[in-house]
Amino acid sequence: MRNSRLVTLAAVGLLGGSLAACGDSSDSSSDAAGGPIVVKASDTACEVASASAGAGTSVFTVTNGGNKVTEFYVYAAGDRIMGEVENIAPGLSRELHVELPAGSYETACKPGMIGKGIRSAFTVSGSAAPLTADAKLADATASYSRYVKSQTEALLPKTEEFVTAVKAGEVDKAKALFPITRTYWERIEPVAEIFGDLDPRIDGREEVIEEGMEFTGFHRLEKDLWATTPDLGKDGPIADQLLVDVKEIVVKANAETLSPLQLANGAKGLLDEVATGKITGEEDRYSHTDLWDFNANVEGSKAAIAALRPVLEERDAALITTLDTEFANVDTVLTKYRDGDGWKLHNQLTPADLKGLSDAINALAEPISKVAAVVSQK
Incomplete structure (x- = not known):
């Protein structure tokens, strides 16, 4: 879950007081004519060089001049995520390629990677042929949609099993099902995150309380299951709501028509998930089952790249060779x-173990960050 991180209450207060502090975005410079749109992010501002663009692929170059790690989003109505780039460390720049009809x-910067963000309006006008007018890109999105369907077909019954065990007070069974169930969720999380508050309801960590939300979903049940003295007596409604929300995600995810750029950005986003939650142990902080999620994120990223493979082989064969090497690494x-059919617990790994995993992910993330630009080539 990407919208909640470990930040101080002071940082939350700063963000809340700066929601209207966006920089001037009235400049309709040449950025709107198809060049990169410069975004200057800081801890208190989000200056987007243009408030408009033509239909088709827009490229935002986001530079973080603040002291906090930040994210950048483009939202449609209802906070539907059209594109995002996260993990932008202070002093660094990242690009977001996003297809917009x-x-x-709204654009948004999120200092500290928390809250609703510093937002401003953004308008897209005109028309453009979609990227899926290319037959191979159309095939890629169809292939990935089949993958999403295969994962949701497993996610729903496993969630039902997990919820049933929780409601029955079967602690050991629920603990065993927790990481297995989440595997199917983590593989397709970039799709699940498109739909507003559904993701934090299902997968929000305890910090969502700081954002004014109720702490529910997988991680609330995780906390109660791994408490010193597990007590599931009051968790029935939480478990029931988790199942309702997962059913809604399954329907929406299977009905969603994705842009090829969402596949490319999602492949990178899943690695960011590993870097910000799994490596640190923040994600599954009570159960320490982070490596199940880690592996699922990598598998989901690999599936997105596999769907795009014919296009990448045609446009940049060297890139796909590098990706194959780094995924294998x-x-x-x-x-x-590995531990039997599962994984060692996060707290069983040494700092050297975690550094080795982090180095491998970073080596893979660099070439994956180039995929979106290749996909958006005309």
């Missing part, structure tokens, strides 16, 4: 921590 949107490093 004509309509009204991650698999080799991660396999060291």
